[in-house]
Amino acid sequence: MNIAVVVRQVPDLIEPLEIDASGAALDLSSARFIVNEADDHALEQALLLKEAGGGSVTLVALDAGDVDDTLYAAAAKGADRIIKIELDQESPAPQTAAAAYAEAIKPLNAELVLVGVQAHDELQGVLAPLLAAALNLPYVGVIRGVKAEAGAVTACKEFPGAVMSQMKVKLPAVLGILAAEQPPRYVPVSRIRAAMKTTQFESAAVSPPAMAPALTVKRLSPPAAGQRAEILQGSETEIAARIAGLLAGKGLVK
Amino acid sequence: MIAQDQKQLVGFDFLRHLAETADGEPALGCMQCGLCAATCPLGEAMEFPPRKLILQTGAENLDGVLNSPALWMCVACYACSKRCPRGIELTDSLWPALRDLAMQQGIQPPAELQETFQNIFKYGNTLGKSPRQRLDWTKDLDVRVLDLSKEPRPVEILWLVGCYPSYYPRNQTVARAFARILTELGLTWGVLGAKEKALGECDRMFGEEGLFEKLVEDNKKVLEKCDFQKIVVLDPHAYRALEQFYPRYGAAYPVQHYTMFLAEHLEQLKPFLIKPVEATVAYHDNCCVGRRCACYDPPRALLQTIPGVKLVEMARNRDESLCCGGGGGGMWLDAHITAHGGERLSDRRVRQAAEAGADTLAVSCPYELPRFEDAAKVGGLEGRLKVRDIIELLAESMDLGERDAS
Numbered sequence: 215m216n217i218a219v220v221v222r223q224v225p226d227l228i229e230p231l232e233i234d235a236s237g238a239a240l241d242l243s244s245a246r247f248i249v250n251e252a253d254d255h256a257l258e259q260a261l262l263l264k265e266a267g268g269g270s271v272t273l274v275a276l277d278a279g280d281v282d283d284t285l286y287a288a289a290a291k292g293a294d295r296i297i298k299i300e301l302d303q304e305s306p307a308p309q310t311a312a313a314a315y316a317e318a319i320k321p322l323n324a325e326l327v328l329v330g331v332q333a334h335d336e337l338q339g340v341l342a343p344l345l346a347a348a349l350n351l352p353y354v355g356v357i358r359g360v361k362a363e364a365g366a367v368t369a370c371k372e373f374p375g376a377v378m379s380q381m382k383v384k385l386p387a388v389l390g391i392l393a394a395e396q397p398p399r400y401v402p403v404s405r406i407r408a409a410m411k412t413t414q415f416e417s418a419a420v421s422p423p424a425m426a427p428a429l430t431v432k433r434l435s436p437p438a439a440g441q442r443a444e445i446l447q448g449s450e451t452e453i454a455a456r457i458a459g460l461l462a463g464k465g466l467v468k
Numbered sequence: 469m470i471a472q473d474q475k476q477l478v479g480f481d482f483l484r485h486l487a488e489t490a491d492g493e494p495a496l497g498c499m500q501c502g503l504c505a506a507t508c509p510l511g512e513a514m515e516f517p518p519r520k521l522i523l524q525t526g527a528e529n530l531d532g533v534l535n536s537p538a539l540w541m542c543v544a545c546y547a548c549s550k551r552c553p554r555g556i557e558l559t560d561s562l563w564p565a566l567r568d569l570a571m572q573q574g575i576q577p578p579a580e581l582q583e584t585f586q587n588i589f590k591y592g593n594t595l596g597k598s599p600r601q602r603l604d605w606t607k608d609l610d611v612r613v614l615d616l617s618k619e620p621r622p623v624e625i626l627w628l629v630g631c632y633p634s635y636y637p638r639n640q641t642v643a644r645a646f647a648r649i650l651t652e653l654g655l656t657w658g659v660l661g662a663k664e665k666a667l668g669e670c671d672r673m674f675g676e677e678g679l680f681e682k683l684v685e686d687n688k689k690v691l692e693k694c695d696f697q698k699i700v701v702l703d704p705h706a707y708r709a710l711e712q713f714y715p716r717y718g719a720a721y722p723v724q725h726y727t728m729f730l731a732e733h734l735e736q737l738k739p740f741l742i743k744p745v746e747a748t749v750a751y752h753d754n755c756c757v758g759r760r761c762a763c764y765d766p767p768r769a770l771l772q773t774i775p776g777v778k779l780v781e782m783a784r785n786r787d788e789s790l791c792c793g794g795g796g797g798g799m800w801l802d803a804h805i806t807a808h809g810g811e812r813l814s815d816r817r818v819r820q821a822a823e824a825g826a827d828t829l830a831v832s833c834p835y836e837l838p839r840f841e842d843a844a845k846v847g848g849l850e851g852r853l854k855v856r857d858i859i860e861l862l863a864e865s866m867d868l869g870e871r872d873a874s
C-alpha cells in the first residue's frame with residue numbers, strides 16, 4: 215500500500231509561551247518546534263502497515279519550524295520519500311495549509327493518507343478533515359489502529375466514553391490518527407545521523423490560494439484563575455501538605 | 469561504534485569484531501569462570517548474567533541475547549569488570565556493544581529510557597527541560613554565578629553543573645551549596661549556562677553510541693572556546709566521560725570529580741568548617757569514581773574533617789560497594805528491572821546503611837540523592853536515615869547551608 219503521511223511542527227511546550235507585542239498572537243521568535251504528537255503516531259501507523267503488507271511511505275511536510283530534524287528521524291525510521299513543501303506564507307490558515315498539502319499529495323496517487331487527528335496549535339478548524347475535503351476523499355477521524363485488507367482498511371475508531379468501533383474504510387481515504395497500534399518507535403541517533411548524510415528531500419512548489427482566516431484573534435491572555443479554583447501558594451512542602459490534607463479531607467487517602 | 473554496519477554479525481564473529489574495538493580486546497579470552505555472574509548484583513534476576521551473555525553470544529545465540537530482557541538490566545556498576553581475571557571490559561565494552569546492536573536491529577529499549585534519550589537528543593538534558601532554564605537553580609542565590617556563555621573570560625575552574633543539580637529540586641540545593649563553597653574558596657569559576665549539555669556517559673554505557681558522539685561533538689565545540697585551567701564536575705559519570713571517553717575524540721581536558729577537587733583544598737577548607745554536624749555517617753562509594761577509578765580516600769577525608777561527624781563503614785564499601793542502581797541508564801530502568809524480578813539496588817543499599825548504624829547516608833553522585841531518599845521512604849527508614857551529599861554536609865559545617873535535607 216502506498217501511504218502518504220502529513221507531519222506538522224508545533225511549538226514545544228517545554229518553553230514558556232509568551233504573547234507578542236500585538237497582544238493577539240504568540241511570540242514564536244524564540245520558540246522551539248517539535249513534531250506534532252498525533253502526526254508522529256500517523257507516521258508510526260504508516261510504517262507498521264508497510265511492514266505488515268509492503269508498499270511505501272511518503273512524508274509530506276511544510277518547510278517550517280525545525281522540520282528537518284523531524285524528517286531525518288522519519289527517514290531513519292523507514293520513510294521512503296520525503297517531500298518538503300515550499301509555501302510562501304508564514305503561519306498559513308489551515309484551509310490554505312490543507313490546499314497546499316493536497317496539491318503535494320495528489321500526484322502521489324496514495325491509497326491511504328494518514329494525518330494526526332489534531333495539533334495543539336489548531337485554532338481555526340482541524341487540518342485532517344479539511345485535507346480530506348481538499349483531496350475530495352472520505353475521512354474518518356479519531357483512529358487508534360489500522361489493518362490493511364484488499365482495497366480497504368479496517369480502522370479502529372474511538373468514540374466518547376472510550377467506546378471503540380471497527381470500521382471498514384474503502385480506499386483511497388484520509389484517516390485522522392489519534393494513536394498508532396504501538397508507541398512511535400525509538401531509532402538510535404547513529405541512524406538519524408546517517409540519514410542526515412544520505413537523505414535527499416524532494417521539494418514541492420505549490421501555490422494554493424491565500425485564504426482569509428476564518429477567525430480573527432482579538433486578544434490572547436494567560437488563563438485566569440476561576441472563582442471556584444484555589445491556587446495553592448507557598449513552598450513545595452507547604453503545598454504538598456495542603457494537597458495531602460485536601461485528599462484526606464475528601465476521604466481519598468487515609 | 470561496534471555495530472553500525474554489522475547487522476549480519478552472528479555469535480563468535482560479534483566477539484571477534486568486539487575485540488577490535490577500544491575496550492574490547494580481551495573479550496575473546498573469557499574462560500567461563502563465572503566470577504562476573506557471581507558478583508553481578510542483578511545477576512540472579514537475569515536470564516543471561518554476564519558469563520552466560522558471553523557464552524550464548526559466542527555460541528551463536530545472539531538473537532536470544534538481543535531479545536532478552538536481561539540485555540537492559542545492567543546498571544554499569546563495574547563489579548564484573550573489576551572481578552574478571554582476564555580483564556574483560558564487560559561494562560565499558562560488551563554490554564554497550566550488544567545494546568547498540570539490538571537497537572540497530574530495531575529492538576526497542578525500555579520506554580522510560582527512550583524518553584530520556586529523546587530528551588537528551590532534543591534538549592541536551594535528561595529531564596526534558598528547556599536549556600534556557602539551566603540556571604534556574606541560581607535564582608535568589610546569595611553568591612554570583614558567572615555564566616561563561618554570556619560573559620566569556622578566563623577562569624580557574626569551569627564547573628559543569630550537571631543535569632540533576634541544574635534542574636531537579638532536591639539536587640538544586642547541592643548546586644547552590646557548591647556555588648557557595650567555591651566562592652568561599654576564593655577561586656575564579658564559571659558555568660556554561662544554557663550552553664551546558666549532558667556529557668553522555670549514560671548514553672554511551674547504554675549503547676546509544678550515536679547520541680554520545682553527538683554530545684561529544686557539541687560539548688567539544690563549546691569547551692574549545694572556554695579558557696579554564698580545570699573542569700570540576702559533581703557527577704561521577706561526567707567525570708568518567710571526560711576522563712576516559714572524551715580523549716578518544718580529541719577532547720582531552722583536565723577534570724576532577726568534586727570530591728577529588730575539594731580534598732585537594734582540604735587545608736583551605738578546614739578553617740571554614742566551624743559548625744559541628746552531629747551525625748553518624750556511612751559513605752556510599754559510587755561506581756564510577758569509586759570502583760572504576762579507585763578514588764576511595766578523598767570523600768572520606770572530607771567527611772572526617774567535618775567536626776561532629778562520626779564515620780562508619782557499611783559492610784560493603786570501597787571496591788565492594790553495592791551500586792545504587794542508577795548508572796548506565798539504570799536511573800530510568802527501575803520499572804523494567806523490577807518487572808523482571810530484580811530488586812532496586814538502592815532499596816538494598818539503604819538497609820545496609822541502617823545496619824551499619826548510620827543515621828546519615830553520605831553520597832557524592834547526583835542520582836543517589838533521589839534514589840536513596842526514595843528507597844529510605846519505601847523501606848520504612850524515613851526519619852531514621854537521612855541522605856545527604858557531602859557538599860551539603862560541608863556547607864552546613866561552613867554555615868553556608870540553606871536547609872536540612874529531610
